[in-house]
Amino acid sequence: MERKSRSLSTDARYLAAASIAPVGGNVVNTTREHNSGLPSASDGDWGIDPGSRLECRNLWKVFGDGAQNLANSVDPALSREQVLAQTGCVLAVRDISFDVREGETFVIMGLSGSGKSTLVRCLGRLIEPTRGEILIDGEDMLAMNKQQLRDIRRHKMGMVFQHFGNFPHKRVFENVVYGLQIQGIDKATQRNRASEVIDLVGLSGWEERYPHELSGGMQQRVGLARALAVDPEILLFDEPFSALDPLIRREMQDQLIALQQMVQKTMVFITHDFLEALKVGDRVAIMKDGEFVQMGTPEELVSNPIDDYVRDFTRDVPRSKVLTARSVMTPARVSVCADESLVDLRERLASQACETGVVVDEQGRFIGIVRLADIDGDGSMHSSVASVLRDSCPTAEVGARLESLIPLVIGRGGPIAILDNGRCVGTVSTQAAMAALVGDDGVAT
Numbered sequence: 001m002e003r004k005s006r007s008l009s010t011d012a013r014y015l016a017a018a019s020i021a022p023v024g025g026n027v028v029n030t031t032r033e034h035n036s037g038l039p040s041a042s043d044g045d046w047g048i049d050p051g052s053r054l055e056c057r058n059l060w061k062v063f064g065d066g067a068q069n070l071a072n073s074v075d076p077a078l079s080r081e082q083v084l085a086q087t088g089c090v091l092a093v094r095d096i097s098f099d100v101r102e103g104e105t106f107v108i109m110g111l112s113g114s115g116k117s118t119l120v121r122c123l124g125r126l127i128e129p130t131r132g133e134i135l136i137d138g139e140d141m142l143a144m145n146k147q148q149l150r151d152i153r154r155h156k157m158g159m160v161f162q163h164f165g166n167f168p169h170k171r172v173f174e175n176v177v178y179g180l181q182i183q184g185i186d187k188a189t190q191r192n193r194a195s196e197v198i199d200l201v202g203l204s205g206w207e208e209r210y211p212h213e214l215s216g217g218m219q220q221r222v223g224l225a226r227a228l229a230v231d232p233e234i235l236l237f238d239e240p241f242s243a244l245d246p247l248i249r250r251e252m253q254d255q256l257i258a259l260q261q262m263v264q265k266t267m268v269f270i271t272h273d274f275l276e277a278l279k280v281g282d283r284v285a286i287m288k289d290g291e292f293v294q295m296g297t298p299e300e301l302v303s304n305p306i307d308d309y310v311r312d313f314t315r316d317v318p319r320s321k322v323l324t325a326r327s328v329m330t331p332a333r334v335s336v337c338a339d340e341s342l343v344d345l346r347e348r349l350a351s352q353a354c355e356t357g358v359v360v361d362e363q364g365r366f367i368g369i370v371r372l373a374d375i376d377g378d379g380s381m382h383s384s385v386a387s388v389l390r391d392s393c394p395t396a397e398v399g400a401r402l403e404s405l406i407p408l409v410i411g412r413g414g415p416i417a418i419l420d421n422g423r424c425v426g427t428v429s430t431q432a433a434m435a436a437l438v439g440d441d442g443v444a445t
C-alpha cells in the first residue's frame, strides 16, 4: 500500500508556521472536504475498506468473571444494564467494527461511560480485548508478542491522553526526546527531531522547563510533541483537550487540524464533545452503551441523525456551517437542450415529478435552469425551452456550505444551480435552504 503519511522532517518548516493557529474562529471547520462516499451506519453499510490502515473487527471488551463466555454467547436483545444485572459483567465494548483510512481523522464520540476509552485502549492493546480482531496494515495486533507490540508502539503508533502523561521530573526537552532515546537512534538525530517537534507545537523557548511550570495547554502540547517525536503513522488520542479551558481548547483543535493537513497521519480521536467531533473528524462514530449507534461524516450525522440519542447531540450544531449543497439540493433528474419544445419539457418534468429542469449545451455543460412554474405561466407552449430559460441563475459548487447558499437564495428568490466540475448535479430552492437551516426542531442554527 502506498504510504501518504508525511515525515515530520519534511514538513516541520511549514508546520512551524501553522503551529499556533489564532484563538477564535468558527466552531465548525468549514474548509476541509469530508468524503461523503465513506460507509456510514445510517445507510447500513458497515463494510471494511480494503485501503485501511487500522481495522477493528467485531471487537468486544467485557469486564468481569466469565467475560469470554459472555462475549461469545450474550443475547443481543439484552441491554448493557440487563447484562450487568444478570451477570455482574460490564459490556464495555460490544461487537464494534470500523476501519480508519490512511490520513483520516476518525472520531469516536459518546457520553461518559459509553466505552470510548476502553475501545481506544484496546486498539493500542493497553488492555486486552475479550474477542475480535485489530489489524494494523493487515497485521493482527492481537497475535503480536511483547517485542512486536513494543516495536509497534515505538515506531508506528503514538498515544496522547487527557492528563498529559508527561514525566513530571523531566524537563520539556527530556520528555520529548525520551521516545527517541529508547529507539536507539544517534544523539544528533534525536536532538534535531526533538527540537523540530517542540518548535512544531509552539514550545520553542520552553525546553528547559518542567511540566509543572507550564499551563495545561502547554503541558498538552508536550504530550503531543512526545507522541509526534517518533513520527508514528497512527495516532490515538483519548480526550486530549478535555482538561483545557474553552479558548485554549479551540486553539489546540485548530492546531491539530493544521498539523493534520500537513502530516496526514491516521488518527483515532476520542471526545465527548460533539462540536469538537465535527470540527476535527473526517468521520465520526457515535457510541452508546459499548456500541456504535451511527457512523458517518459530520454532514451525514447532522443531516440524518439515526435516532433521538444522536439527534440530541445535533441540536446545537450550527447547521449552516456543517451542511453543504450536496445534502441540501434536490438532485437534477431532467436535462434538456435549449431548442427542445416546452411541451416535451413539461411532459418530462411531470413524469419525473420535478419542479426544475437543467438546460445544458451539446457537451452537457450547464447553461441555466427552467422551472415548471415558468412554463405554466407561459401562453405559448410551442416555444422552445430557450424562451423561459433562467440563464442568470446563481450557481454554487456541490461542496459549498449552506451559510454561503442562504444569501444567494434570498437575494434572487429562486433556485440555485449546484455544479460539480461544470455539470449541474442539482438545485437548491429557497424553501429547501430554509428547511435545512431550521432542521427538525424548527430552530435555525
Ligand SMILES: Nc1ncnc2c1ncn2[C@@H]1O[C@H](COP(=O)(O)OP(=O)(O)OP(=O)(O)O)[C@@H](O)[C@H]1O
Pocket: 063, 064, 090, 091, 092, 110, 111, 112, 113, 114, 115, 116, 117, 118, 119, 272
Ligand atoms: N477496569 C475496569 N473494570 C470494570 N469496569 C470497567 C473498567 N474500565 C472501564 N469499565 C467500565 O466500562 C464502561 C466504559 O468505560 P470507559 O472508561 O471506556 O468509558 P468512557 O466512554 O471512556 O467514559 P468517559 O467519557 O467518562 O471517559 C464503564 O461502565 C466503566 O465503568
Ligand SMILES: [Mg+2]
Pocket: 116, 117, 118
Ligand atoms: Mg474515557
